[in-house]
Amino acid sequence: MIDRIHQDHKNIMLLLNALSDKVEFLKEDKKIDYQIVKSIMSYLKNYSDKYHHPMENLIYAHYLKYRVVPDEVANRLSQDHQELKTITKELDEMLGMILLDAIISKELFIEKLEQFVVKQKQHLTYEEEEIFPAIKSSLSPDDWLNLNQQWKHNEYVEPLFGDKISNEFKALADSLKLVKR
């Protein structure tokens, strides 16, 4: 499970860096492919929010229940996922409007996209640098066994970074130069 989470974080970071590049292009008044941005958002919405965060939430719930953890950590974890879900949905909706040729100010979009990348990265860094090291040193093999059993039925097929890239994400995979087909 923990390997899965770390791998997800690397993958998500790759996507966030791709979004940062788009922000820079837009600021330089260069054209970007909005479909690619839409694909990244779709990945984050469908796979991060539906599998990655729930897996983390399961681990966090166990950790918070059986270990002594400061309140601010507990609060931040639940708030962060909720907030990320909201800003992902908002940005995705804005993109949908842009793709429908609705008039959206470019400045507003750049601002939203930039904020989105910052928030996502802050959360990822917090988990990688503070939360998971603490969890790793605190949970026992028995805890992990228990968590694995609870998660078992939620297995999923990784559609972009896995062995087989789903049709939906082929163009994105090409743009990220992921080689597997």
Ligand SMILES: [Fe+2]
């Ligand atoms: Fe998270």
Ligand SMILES: [Fe+2]
């Ligand atoms: Fe995460």
